[in-house]
Amino acid sequence: xxxxxxxxAPRSPAPDPDEGPALHPVTPAQLGSAExxxxxxxxxxxVYLTVAGIFVLWSTLLIVFxxxxx
Amino acid sequence: MNTLDYxxxxxxxxxxxxxxxxxxxxxxxxxxxxxxxxxxxxxLIGLSVMATQASATTFIxxxxxxxxxxxKFVQNYFGAPFALIIISAFFLPIFTRxxxxxxxxxxxxxxxxxxxxxxxxxxxxxxxxxxxxxIYAPAIVLSxxxxxxxxxxxxxxxxxxxVYTVIGGSDAVTHTQKFQIGVIxxxxxxxxxxxxxxxxxxxxxxxxxxxxxxxxxxxxxxFNTNLxxxxxxxxxxxxxxxxxxxxxxxxxxxxxxxxxGHSLRESRLGLMFNAVCKIPMQFFILLLGVLIxxxxxxxxxxxxxxxxxxxxxxxxxxxxxxxxxxxxxxxVQGQKQVFIERWLEAQRRGDNAAxxxxxxxxxxxxxxxxxxxxxxxxxxxxxxxxxxxxxxDYVFITFILNYLPHGVIGLLIAAFFAATMQSKAGELxxxxxxxxxxxxxxxxxxRAPEIHYLRASKWFTAGWGVLAICIxxxxxxxxxxxxxxxxxxxxxFYGVPLALFxxxxxxxxxxxxxxxxxxxxxxxxxxxxxxxxSISYLWYNLIGCLICVGLAFLLEAVLRxxxxxPRPAAA
Numbered sequence: 001x002x003x004x005x006x007x008x009a010p011r012s013p014a015p016d017p018d019e020g021p022a023l024h025p026v027t028p029a030q031l032g033s034a035e036x037x038x039x040x041x042x043x044x045x046x047v048y049l050t051v052a053g054i055f056v057l058w059s060t061l062l063i064v065f066x067x068x069x070x
Numbered sequence: 071m072n073t074l075d076y077x078x079x080x081x082x083x084x085x086x087x088x089x090x091x092x093x094x095x096x097x098x099x100x101x102x103x104x105x106x107x108x109x110x111x112x113x114l115i116g117l118s119v120m121a122t123q124a125s126a127t128t129f130i131x132x133x134x135x136x137x138x139x140x141x142k143f144v145q146n147y148f149g150a151p152f153a154l155i156i157i158s159a160f161f162l163p164i165f166t167r168x169x170x171x172x173x174x175x176x177x178x179x180x181x182x183x184x185x186x187x188x189x190x191x192x193x194x195x196x197x198x199x200x201x202x203x204x205i206y207a208p209a210i211v212l213s214x215x216x217x218x219x220x221x222x223x224x225x226x227x228x229x230x231x232x233v234y235t236v237i238g239g240s241d242a243v244t245h246t247q248k249f250q251i252g253v254i255x256x257x258x259x260x261x262x263x264x265x266x267x268x269x270x271x272x273x274x275x276x277x278x279x280x281x282x283x284x285x286x287x288x289x290x291x292x293f294n295t296n297l298x299x300x301x302x303x304x305x306x307x308x309x310x311x312x313x314x315x316x317x318x319x320x321x322x323x324x325x326x327x328x329x330x331g332h333s334l335r336e337s338r339l340g341l342m343f344n345a346v347c348k349i350p351m352q353f354f355i356l357l358l359g360v361l362i363x364x365x366x367x368x369x370x371x372x373x374x375x376x377x378x379x380x381x382x383x384x385x386x387x388x389x390x391x392x393x394x395x396x397x398x399x400x401x402v403q404g405q406k407q408v409f410i411e412r413w414l415e416a417q418r419r420g421d422n423a424a425x426x427x428x429x430x431x432x433x434x435x436x437x438x439x440x441x442x443x444x445x446x447x448x449x450x451x452x453x454x455x456x457x458x459x460x461x462x463d464y465v466f467i468t469f470i471l472n473y474l475p476h477g478v479i480g481l482l483i484a485a486f487f488a489a490t491m492q493s494k495a496g497e498l499x500x501x502x503x504x505x506x507x508x509x510x511x512x513x514x515x516x517r518a519p520e521i522h523y524l525r526a527s528k529w530f531t532a533g534w535g536v537l538a539i540c541i542x543x544x545x546x547x548x549x550x551x552x553x554x555x556x557x558x559x560x561x562x563f564y565g566v567p568l569a570l571f572x573x574x575x576x577x578x579x580x581x582x583x584x585x586x587x588x589x590x591x592x593x594x595x596x597x598x599x600x601x602x603x604s605i606s607y608l609w610y611n612l613i614g615c616l617i618c619v620g621l622a623f624l625l626e627a628v629l630r631x632x633x634x635x636p637r638p639a640a641a
Contacts, residue, residue, distance in 0.1 A: 002409040037335060044338065048155045051345045055151045058349045059303075062144070069283030 071216065071471075071479055072324055078480030082253055083487050087234045090246040094238030100524045103239035104171045104503045106330035110244055115340025120347065121247035122496030126208030126489035128608030129254060129355065134375075134462030137366075138361020140287035142301040149310025150318075154345040158338045160575050165325065166334045172507040173325040180574040181582035184514065188589055189567055191510035193322055194501065196563045201497040201540025208490050209542065211520045212483070213633045214378050215467050225541045228292045231491040234534025235498045236528050240330055242497040254459060256356065257485035260478055261470065267359050268473055270368050276481050278364045283621075284413070284429050285367075290353075312612045316564040320571045323500035335436070339367065362469050367410055373399040373446045374462035381455050392453075395446035399439060405434035494538065558604055561607045565614020566593050572615070573622050580611035581628045589620030 041047045071077075097103055110118075135143050170174060174193065177187030205228050213220040225509070234242050264477050269278055282288050292302045313342035318324045318341075331337035373396050374380040384392045447459040470482045506527040567588045596614045600607070 004330070008117055009131075014136070034513045035335070036339075044159065047338075047342060048159065051151055051155060053150070054346050055349070059291060066141075066283075068287050069279040069288050070286075 071100065071483065072476050074476050075480030075482070075483065077109055078477060079484045079487065082481075082484035082490070083230060086246050086249045086253075086488065086491075087230050089249065090234040090238050090242035093245050093274075094242045097237075097239060097241065098524075100171075100520045100527070102241060102294070102589055103129060103524055103527060104499075104507070104515040105326075106240040106244055109332045109337065110330045112331065112336040112339035113249055113343065114244055115328050115331045115336060116343030116347075117251050118222055118244045118247045118330070118353070118496070119318070119324060119340060119344050121251045121492040121494070122323055122327050124254070124489060125204050126486045127204075129258065129489050130211055130466060130486060130611045131209055131463050132355045133359030133362060133466035134351070135466070136287070136356035136464045137363045138464045140282075140360060141290045141353070141356050142292065144290055144349065144353050144356055145292065145301050145303055145306030147305065147314075147348050148306035149308065149312070150314040150348045151331070151345040151510050152307075153314035153318055153463075154341045158341045159181075161571065162328070162337055162341070163334060164249045165329050166337065172504045173320065173322050173329075174504060174508045177570055177574060178508075178512075181585055182572075184411050185570060185586045185589070186508060188586060189320075189570055192563050192567055193285050193320075193504060196559055197323060197501055198537060199322065199541060199559060201494055201538035202533065202544075203488060204494045205538060206496060206542035208486055211463050211467060212486060214376060215464065216483075217378070221543055227487055227490050228494070228535065228542065230541035231290060231496065232492045232532060232539075235495045236532045236535065238502075239527070239531075240326065240499050243499045244327070246495065247492045250492040253488045254485040256490075257416050257478075257482045259357065260359075261466075261474065261482060262354070262358055264474055264478065265365060266467070268365060268369075269361075273368070273414070277288060277359060281367060281410060282360045285363070285433070287363055309609070309612060310626070312568065313445065313564070315572075316568040316611060316615075319562075320567040321500070322504050323497045325494060326500045326503060341518070359466065362465060365469070368407060369402055370403055373443055374450065375457075375461040375468050376458075377464075377468060379457060383450055383457065384581065384591075387453055388448075392446065395442055396447060398443045399446070402435055402439040402442060406439060409435055424432050435484035440633065455577075461539065473539075498531050498535050498538070501534040505534070524616070553595055558600070558607045561610045562596055563593070565596065565611045566614075566618050567619030568573060568611070569615045569622070573619060577619075580622050582627075584626035584629055585618075585622045588618050588625050591621060592618040 027057060036047055038046055038047065040051060131142070133493070147637075150286065165173065168179060170176060172190070174190040177189045191545065205224055209220060209223040209227065212218065213223040224640065234246065239243075266278075269275075292299065293304070294302045295304060296302070297305075306473055328337045328340050331340060338560060349615055380392070387393070393453060409428050409432035413425050413432055416422075416424035447461075451459055452456055470479055474482065509563055510526055510530070511523055569592070570585060570589055573585050588592050596610055600610060
């Protein structure tokens with residue numbers, strides 16, 4: 001199953017057409033689901049937007065801090 | 071340091087190392103050794119990622135950076151949250167699905183074995199030297215200030231971490247890191263509180279920050295588009311994005327940390343924890359340095375912070391020029407203190423004109439005191455041409471030893487050792503895993519049982535630990551600017567691996583031969599550029615990545631036209 005060009009890759013289960021084949025056995029629990037398990041932030045897109053929003057908040061607070069004491 | 075301090079240092083270091091060995095005493099299989107027990111929760115992953123990146127240099131040098139040039143350095147981390155989002159959204163699902171031991175296995179599967187070898191080769195070269203510098207950088211500061219023998223300091227800190235990393239593998243690294251980072255945060259927070267208590271009684275925190283702002287130490291965000299400015303919002307966002315993508319996305323010492331999660335969710339949350347915490351963490355470390363700067367406006371600072379080296383050269387100084395500079399500096403510092411007190415008093419009574427005037431006088435006195443410091447350093451260099459005159463690394467440790475109570479001094483010194491160990495443990499674990507899985511196992515033919523590769527991995531980890539100690543010892547003999555040489559090496563060799571992964575993840579129609587050739591050509595070009603161009607080395611990471619991706623496009627098209635390349639992928 002492995003590419004002949006990569007002798008280091010051990011045996012693997014059947015490939016996934018979207019993500020490429022697995023190198024080592026992987027359990028469904030490891031892959032998990034799309035659920036984030038976070039209240040209010042159900043999708044990962046929402047989590048990433050929140051993290052980007054927190055970056056904007058940090059930047060704003062840094063500017064406010066700088067202006068307050070300059 | 072007294073007996074209590076030494077006791078704290080030994081208890082913390084040996085206690086944490088002992089816990090790591092005890093915790094992993096039943097470890098028997100390769101999977102657990104390389105990736106942990108598979109039950110690591112997100113907050114431990116987050117701490118482990120943070121701990122691996124934050125070496126002792128972070129906690130010794132960055133306060134010094136805050137003291138010397140203020141808060142501007144915080145902008146360097148502005149790209150990190152976005153890099154971590156990209157890794158979490160695009161890289162991590164692939165790494166998790168492939169269930170890799172080493173991130174370079176992805177290159178082998180996506181392209182071919184030669185590309186995998188190139189990726190792991192660049193990693194081993196750069197991280198192998200980096201592991202030596204991780205030990206050397208704090209050891210040189212600690213041994214100078216404490217009067218400890220340098221080689222003994224290097225060997226002691228290097229051996230302890232090597233032993234528990236060899237025995238316990240990834241799990242030992244993760245579980246010791248949570249205590250190590252706990253000790254570091256406890257030490258830094260205690261130093262912060264004691265620093266505030268050491269400020270003059272009539273100076274509030276707000277006034278201390280006003281003084282810092284008055285001396286331009288609180289410039290946190292600079293939207294300047296001048297490319298010659300090293301720390302701006304834009305260089306931090308763009309340069310920092312590429313640097314963080316390279317480090318967190320393609321360096322096994324980091325990938326090995328977050329792929330230890332028991333699910334994709336835990337790994338992602340661990341990364342997002344860092345995306346949120348990285349900027350405030352660096353802010354507080356820099357702020358500590360800025361407040362030490364303010365503290366020394368009311369207390370007489372040494373003219374040169376490496377006081378051991380200063381005292382040694384003063385002995386040799388027959389012309390007494392160093393003593394003369396000391397006197398001048400003390401006098402100007404005294405005048406400056408008077409101006410600062412006038413400035414704050416004027417501000418308290420709302421007299422803006424008087425406050426502006428006094429601040430101007432304080433700034434003039436500060437410029438004079440900085441000129442004296444520069445002249446003193448030049449005189450020092452004249453007496454001993456081999457001396458390192460950059461003393462900002464000694465600012466925080468000088469404050470610790472002179473103003474913190476016993477016990478807390480021990481806690482802070484233990485924190486610096488813990489930081490060395492947590493970072494080196496992550497690096498050693500990654501070096502051992504990559505050597506075993508990307509070099510030894512493929513070249514050995516993958517014929518042996520798992521236990522054979524487990525033993526091999528332990529031997530490789532031990533070998534890298536010993537090599538790192540040797541590099542740290544020889545670093546002292548090689549060059550005083552070796553730390554910068556390590557950073558240069560990182561910038562010169564980070565761009566190409568990032569390009570390999572970006573092409574691998576996003577440009578699926580480009581194949582192994584094209585990307586391998588472009589990577590080799592780009593790496594040679596970057597080395598030629600480094601020796602012939604005069605741009606800042608920080609840009610080589612971005613330049614290398616862009617050239618490699620562009621060349622891969624071009625070569626893939628040429629190879630297809632010539633009919634020598636692989637057929638287009640079906641999916």
